[in-house]
Amino acid sequence: MAKYSFEFKLKIVQEYLEGKGGTSYLSKKYGFKSNHQIRKWLNTYREFGEEGLLRKRQNQSYSVQFKMDAIELYQTTELSYREVANQLEMNNPALIA
Numbered sequence: 001m002a003k004y005s006f007e008f009k010l011k012i013v014q015e016y017l018e019g020k021g022g023t024s025y026l027s028k029k030y031g032f033k034s035n036h037q038i039r040k041w042l043n044t045y046r047e048f049g050e051e052g053l054l055r056k057r058q059n060q061s062y063s064v065q066f067k068m069d070a071i072e073l074y075q076t077t078e079l080s081y082r083e084v085a086n087q088l089e090m091n092n093p094a095l096i097a
Helices: 007-019 023-029 036-048 063-074 079-087
Strands: none
Touching: 007 023, 007 036, 007 063, 023 079, 036 079
16 A cells, blocks of 8 residues: 555645645645655656656566666766656656666
């Protein structure tokens, strides 16, 4: 079972977008130790919409060529891991790091 439901994630993202509080305020309100998780959800929502907040049921596998392209993109640009992941439509920038 997912730690946080889609509805819970969407509720927090919508509160932020409606101006009901910043990430620090919302993280305290909902008992997070830091605002990192909320910032990740916001980025995912901005890049992929509500679909990005849905839990994936299967692990995605990437070809060797895809991985090499991701590495090359990171090394030849000044993009961050998150920006590269967004450009490649990956939900988890840690897969690149």
